Amino acid sequence: MFSGLWLISILSYLRAMFELLRKNIEKHLAISDSDFERFTAPFYHRKIAKKQFLLRAGQICKFEGFVIKGCLRVYYLDEQGQERILYFAIEDWWITDIDSFTNNTPSILNIEALEDSEVLLITQPYKEALYEQVPVVEKLFRIMTQKTHVALQRRMISALGKTADERYLEFITKYPQLEQRLTQLQVASYLGISHEFLSKIRKKLAKQR
Numbered sequence: 168m169f170s171g172l173w174l175i176s177i178l179s180y181l182r183a184m185f186e187l188l189r190k191n192i193e194k195h196l197a198i199s200d201s202d203f204e205r206f207t208a209p210f211y212h213r214k215i216a217k218k219q220f221l222l223r224a225g226q227i228c229k230f231e232g233f234v235i236k237g238c239l240r241v242y243y244l245d246e247q248g249q250e251r252i253l254y255f256a257i258e259d260w261w262i263t264d265i266d267s268f269t270n271n272t273p274s275i276l277n278i279e280a281l282e283d284s285e286v287l288l289i290t291q292p293y294k295e296a297l298y299e300q301v302p303v304v305e306k307l308f309r310i311m312t313q314k315t316h317v318a319l320q321r322r323m324i325s326a327l328g329k330t331a332d333e334r335y336l337e338f339i340t341k342y343p344q345l346e347q348r349l350t351q352l353q354v355a356s357y358l359g360i361s362h363e364f365l366s367k368i369r370k371k372l373a374k375q376r
Contacts, residue, residue: 184212184235188287191233191259195310198303205301209293215239215280221262222278228267230288234260237284238348242356243275252357255281255345261311262286282348331360335368 185207192198198206210233215221221239222228234256241262242252253276256262267274268291298305325334335358339346346354355365 181212184285184287185210187235187259188233192307195307195314196303198307202301202303206297206304207287209297210287210289213286213288215284215286217280217283220277220279221286222264222267222274222276224275224277225273226267227271228264228274228276229290231263231265231268231291231294232261232286232288234258234262235285235287237280237282238345239278239280239284239286240353241276241278243277250356251359252353255342255349255353255357257345257348265312265315281353326359331358331364332368332372334358335365336372 188207188210189198189203192203192206212235213221215237221230221232224243236258238255238257239262240252240255241264242250245251262278264274264276264278266272267276271291294304294308325337329337335354338354338358351365351369352362355362358365360368
């Protein structure tokens, strides 16, 4: 009886995970039950403990992932050995090194869990097979890629054309649920400024409120 209840609990949790994935997909397009079942079949579940790496620089990224739980960061080390954070990923966000994943080349990026996290992962061969078997999948990833390019362009424009104060305000306005889960050092790295400078910005903004 105990094992039966355990199995029911596991199946219920898996259904909840894939339901979150389906809701994410349906933000972009409609998908039938049969196509969704075929789409999710190759995904596998992985837990990543806090401070554990999903990917290290030098490895080839073999996955594209959907975050079910937790918070991860994607970063690289510059020539001075300083961490440069490209982006964070929390629940309902996708994560990968698209260059390494697509071209099968060693990554320069690290993907680290900032909290105990869980992800659903799919490998490149299965993803390519799905393009042939489930046409809506190719459309889905094309839409997602376009939106990623738009977000990247906007971030580049922000980095080049806005002050550090403006970039910080933009960050906390756009991602209010994220700032509370990060250290000031992590936010500063994402914004491309020093921890000390971010502290000054926060103090200045606090006085203006």
